[in-house]
Every structure is written in structure tokens, then in C-alpha cells.
Amino acid sequence: MDLGISGRTAIVCASSKGLGRACAEALAEAGCKLVLNGRDPATLAATAKALRDRFGVSVAETAGDLNDPATRAALLAAAPEADILVNNNGGPPFKTFAAITREDILAGVESNMLTPIALVQALLPGMAARRFGRVINITSGSVRAPIAGLDVSSGARAGLTAFLASAARGYVRDNVTINAILPGAFATDRQQSAIERAAKQRGVPIETARAEAEARSPAHRFGDPAEFGALCAFLASARAGFITGQNILIDGGAFPGAF
Ligand SMILES: NC(=O)c1ccc[n+]([C@@H]2O[C@H](COP(=O)([O-])OP(=O)(O)OC[C@H]3O[C@@H](n4cnc5c(N)ncnc54)[C@H](OP(=O)(O)O)[C@@H]3O)[C@@H](O)[C@H]2O)c1
Numbered sequence: 001m002d003l004g005i006s007g008r009t010a011i012v013c014a015s016s017k018g019l020g021r022a023c024a025e026a027l028a029e030a031g032c033k034l035v036l037n038g039r040d041p042a043t044l045a046a047t048a049k050a051l052r053d054r055f056g057v058s059v060a061e062t063a064g065d066l067n068d069p070a071t072r073a074a075l076l077a078a079a080p081e082a083d084i085l086v087n088n089n090g091g092p093p094f095k096t097f098a099a100i101t102r103e104d105i106l107a108g109v110e111s112n113m114l115t116p117i118a119l120v121q122a123l124l125p126g127m128a129a130r131r132f133g134r135v136i137n138i139t140s141g142s143v144r145a146p147i148a149g150l151d152v153s154s155g156a157r158a159g160l161t162a163f164l165a166s167a168a169r170g171y172v173r174d175n176v177t178i179n180a181i182l183p184g185a186f187a188t189d190r191q192q193s194a195i196e197r198a199a200k201q202r203g204v205p206i207e208t209a210r211a212e213a214e215a216r217s218p219a220h221r222f223g224d225p226a227e228f229g230a231l232c233a234f235l236a237s238a239r240a241g242f243i244t245g246q247n248i249l250i251d252g253g254a255f256p257g258a259f
Pocket of ligand 1: 013014015016017018019020037038039040041043064065066067088089090091092138139140141183184185186187188189190191
């Protein structure tokens with residue numbers, strides 16, 4: 001299928017590794033020009049080079065913390081007429097409910113709600129004027145099935161989802177869509193850290209903790225980030241202009257509901 005976005009420009013936040021990088025790869029494969037981001041400049045440069053070498057597309061690098069307004073301004077300056085925005089960011093750390101502080105909540109809301117909203121607000125008017133725009137927010141399966149210990153993440157991401165729901169309906173007539181992808185467990189560095197933490201807490205080998213976590217999934221495996229990237233590229237495509245305001249789970253069947 002030709003996704004119809006060759007030559008389009010995409011800003012992909014937090015994309016030097018993991019799910020963000022997988023989205024960038026799938027968009028590069030579809031022929032998009034990219035602006036990539038991550039805090040560590042060396043990791044970012046290595047990812048940008050790998051994508052340039054593999055796909056032959058233009059890849060700009062904007063190193064910095066997304067929660068810093070200066071980084072967001074630099075991203076927008078690198079692609080003021082971006083056609084596609086993939087919102088992603090680090091997730092709040094695991095913390096028991098009793099230990100969560102007001103500062104933890106403010107930090108989570110800043111990174112997983114206010115930061116993506118700021119980028120959406122900056123880009124939507126131009127997308128609407130040019131009559132093409134695709135916003136994809138990477139949130140989490142925890143928006144639908146909250147996970148104990150990730151309460152800040154679940155709450156801030158649910159806030160983002162609700163905040164953008166009316167804009168998703170308001171802009172679709174201009175061929176601008178806003179959707180969220182809700183990952184279950186994917187094989188990324190963040191997932192590896194969670195496994196290592198669980199192994200340490202329980203005093204079992206890392207491989208045991210990994211095998212048990214994989215066995216808890218109906219798919220008996222973690223998701224491959226490339227599977228996530230492919231869904232992102234489809235939602236970003238010219239083909240997906242009638243899909244907006246949706247929250248699409250990609251979790252190997254982990255969410256147990258029929259709907
Ligand atoms: N993997 C999963 O199974 C899973 C499941 C549900 C939800 N999620 C959520 O999906 C998102 C991506 O997860 P992932 O597994 O892909 O994580 P990851 O493998 O740790 O990659 C995170 C990426 O984001 C960048 N990043 C982190 N904080 C940043 C910041 N403040 N500013 C700019 N860049 C930043 C990192 O680069 P630097 O460190 O160099 O900045 C890296 O490129 C997270 O919000 C996570 O909570 C993941």
C-alpha cells in the first residue's frame with residue numbers, strides 16, 4: 001500500500017530510541033522527511049545517521065528535553081510547516097500511590113499532557129490551512145486499564161486524551177486528524193528497566209522475570225517496536241483521513257474487554 005505521504009515532514013518527539021524511533025523508521029520508509037529528538041545528543045546522532053543511511057531521507061536532529069520550552073521551540077523552528085506530529089515523551093517513574101507527591105504529579109502532567117498539547121496547539125492552525133495534518137499521540141494501555149504504580153502516567157495521559165477529543169472532531173473537516181496509540185508491553189529499553197526492577201525486587205534472574213512477563217500476555221511475547229511503528233505510519237498516512245479522535249490499543253490482546 002502506498003501511504004501517500006512521501007515528501008511530507010514529520011516531527012517525531014522522543015525518537016532516538018524505542019517506540020518513537022520505531023515510528024520514525026516507519027515514516028522514513030514511507031518517504032517522510034524527519035525531525036528527531038532526544039536528550040542525549042550522541043544517541044540521537046547515531047539514530048539520525050542510521051535512518052539517513054537506510055532510507056535516504058532528510059533527518060534533522062533537535063537534541064534537548066521536550067519539557068523545556070526552548071527544545072519545543074527548536075523543534076518547531078526545524079519544521080514550522082510539519083505535516084505530521086508524533087507526540088512522545090519519557091514516562092513518569094514507577095511509584096506507589098502513597099508515595100506520590102504534588103511535585104511528581106506536576107512533573108507528569110507537564111511531560112505527558114502539557115508538552116504534547118503545546119506542540120499540537122502550535123501546529124494545528126498551519127496544518128488546517130494547508131489541509132493536511134496528522135497528530136499521533138503515544139500514550140499507554142494504562143489509559144484504559146490503569147496500572148498500580150503508574151498512576152501519574154495514567155492520569156496525565158487520560159487528561160491529554162480528553163483534552164484533545166473535541167479538537168480531533170473540530171479539525172477533521174480540514175483533513176487534520178488527532179489519534180492516540182496505546183501500547184501494551186513492547187520490547188524497548190524502558191520495558192527492560194521494568195523487568196530488571198521486578199527481578200531485583202523478587203530476587204529472581206532477569207530472564208525468569210522476562211519469561212514470566214511475556215507469559216502474562218495472550219501473545220506470549222512483547223510487542224516488536226516495528227509493529228508499533230507500522231500502525232503509526234498508517235495513522236499518519238493519506239489513507240487515514242477518516243480516522244480521528246480514536247484510541248487504538250496495540251497490546252497483543254492484553255486488555256481483556258470485548259470492546
Ligand atoms: N515500551 C512499553 O512497553 C510502553 C508501554 C506503555 C507506555 N509506554 C510509553 O511510551 C513512551 C516511550 O516508551 P519507550 O519504551 O519507547 O521508552 P525508551 O525505550 O526508554 O525510549 C524513550 C525515548 O524518549 C527519549 N526521551 C525520554 N525523555 C525525554 C525528554 N524529556 N525529552 C526528550 N526525549 C526524551 C529518550 O531519549 P533520551 O533518554 O536520550 O532523552 C528515548 O529516545 C513512554 O512514555 C512510555 O512510558 C511504553
